[in-house]
Amino acid sequence: MGPGSAASRSGAAASADDWAKALGKTLEKVVLSYAMSNTCRKLRSFAGGEEFEPWLERTTEMLQEWAVPDAEKRRCLIESLAGPALDVIRTLKLIDPGVNVRDCLEALDHTFGSVEGPEDS
Numbered sequence: 001m002g003p004g005s006a007a008s009r010s011g012a013a014a015s016a017d018d019w020a021k022a023l024g025k026t027l028e029k030v031v032l033s034y035a036m037s038n039t040c041r042k043l044r045s046f047a048g049g050e051e052f053e054p055w056l057e058r059t060t061e062m063l064q065e066w067a068v069p070d071a072e073k074r075r076c077l078i079e080s081l082a083g084p085a086l087d088v089i090r091t092l093k094l095i096d097p098g099v100n101v102r103d104c105l106e107a108l109d110h111t112f113g114s115v116e117g118p119e120d121s
Helices: 003-041 051-066 069-078 081-095 101-112
Strands: none
Touching: 003 069, 003 101, 051 069, 069 081, 069 101, 081 101
16 A cells, blocks of 8 residues: 555545534534423413413423523423413514513513502502
C-alpha cells in the first residue's frame, strides 16, 4: 500500500467520525422531542368550562418544574387548551407573538379565574 492509501483511510476515519457525530446529534433531537411530547401529555386539557382554579394550580406547578425553554412550555400549554381558553391565548399571541407562559396563565386567570368582590375578601 502506498502513501495514498493511508490518506484515504485517514479521510474515511474522519468521515466516519463526522457521520457518528451527526447521528448522535440527530438521536439527541429525537429523544428530546419524544420526551417533550410525553411531557406535554401530562398537562390536563382546559377549554373554559371546567373548574379553573385546580387546573391552573396543577398546570402552573408542572410548568415550573419542567427544565425546558419558555417557548416549549408555551407550546405545551397551548396544546392543552381548547374552545374559549384557546381563543384567549390565540388573541394574546396576535398582540404579542412571543408572549411568555406566565402572561398566558395570567390572561387565562383574568378570563376564567374567580372574581372576588368586597364581600368575598
